[in-house]
Amino acid sequence: MNAILILGGTGEGRELAGLLHDAGIEVITSLAGRVAQPRLPVGEVRIGGFGQYASGDGVTGLTNWLHENNIQAVVDATHPFAATITDHAAEAARRAGVPLLRLRRPAWDPADFPGGDRWHHADSIEAAAQQVSHLTTAGDRERVLLTTGRQDASAFAGIDSASFLIRVVDAPTGPLPPRHEILRSRGPYDTDSERRLLTDNHIDVLVTKNSGGALTRAKLDIAGPLDIDIVVVDRPAEPADMQVVDTVADAHTWCLDTVG
Incomplete structure (x- = not known):
């Protein structure tokens, strides 16, 4: 498998999954499973954390999962307050040597x-x-x-x-x-x-x-x-060195450039 992993659960994540699917790119969306009946994107969907891949260690579990599934890139399109998974994604992508993008909608002013x-x-x-x-x-x-x-x-x-x-x-x-x-x-x-x-x-x-x-x-x-x-x-702090975009269009372009 050579795919893009979207850490989803947001409308932006669903929209991006649809665009990538239409472009012929294999995409897997991971949902935390905190909502009983989530709105599902197109493409493959997995529900739940990654701790089962490393005895409860979410970072090591996600790192292992990225390696085992030959993931080419990760887009963190989670909710702005999903601080734990954002931190885990940054560290796991670094360990796995996989490009990571944060798709984060602008805050209200x-x-x-x-x-x-x-x-x-x-x-x-x-x-x-x-x-x-x-x-x-x-x-x-x-x-x-x-x-x-x-x-x-x-x-x-x-x-x-x-x-x-x-x-x-x-x-x-x-x-x-x-x-x-x-x-x-x-x-x-x-x-x-x-x-x-x-x-x-x-x-x-x-x-x-x-x-x-x-x-x-x-x-x-x-x-x-x-x-x-x-x-x-107010929003929690995020890793300072993450590459961030605030529109689905920019995330789509990054994905095409990264896997192309």
């Missing part, structure tokens, strides 16, 4: 949004929970829309000063705030539906990760003008 001055930056999900606790204890802020994903909801479990609407694809399994509702939903979202959600539920505080992209940005376009405080979890 508060200057591009109405009401961007209402953003409260947090450098971790725990810091975001502290921001929410402060906002909902110090004033008349009480209703919180939490959109950071099911794995992070437990960070807010100790907050009893707010009522949470927790929007997730799959239901959370950990501890949750005393007052909460679960909304099972998957994007993309448009401005009309987001306006209805925010107003009908009397949302005072929105919590989100700085994922970037168009799929879930509508809530940010709406929240500022509605006088909603926005707590934004």
Whole structure:
């Protein structure tokens, strides 16, 4: 096998897989398996980590897998907050001597949004929970829309000063705030539906990760003008020496140049 491995799970990863498939390039997309029913790209798909190839060591497992499958190049198109797999991919590609590209959508900039001055930056999900606790204890802020994903909801479990609407694809399994509702939903979202959600539920505080992209940005376009405080979890740091592009077109060109 001589193929390109896409570490996927994003719309950009699916789009790139389709373009490469159409170009006659063999592509394998690896998904972490954290979503019960993920949207699948064209081409071969594998689900789960690589630790089984090296007694639980994800980096060595991925390195071994790249060698065993004669992978020509790796594109890390994972979510901007998938820090562990991004770190593992950088080290495994280095060990295997395989070219690596990071396809990373640009971050949202508060200057591009109405009401961007209402953003409260947090450098971790725990810091975001502290921001929410402060906002909902110090004033008349009480209703919180939490959109950071099911794995992070437990960070807010100790907050009893707010009522949470927790929007997730799959239901959370950990501890949750005393007052909460679960909304099972998957994007993309448009401005009309987001306006209805925010107003009908009397949302005072929105919590989100700085994922970037168009799929879930509508809530940010709406929240500022509605006088909603926005707590934004900033992206984790990534390996400094990674080659990065922010469009699928640039990633497609890199792949063609690399395997050509």
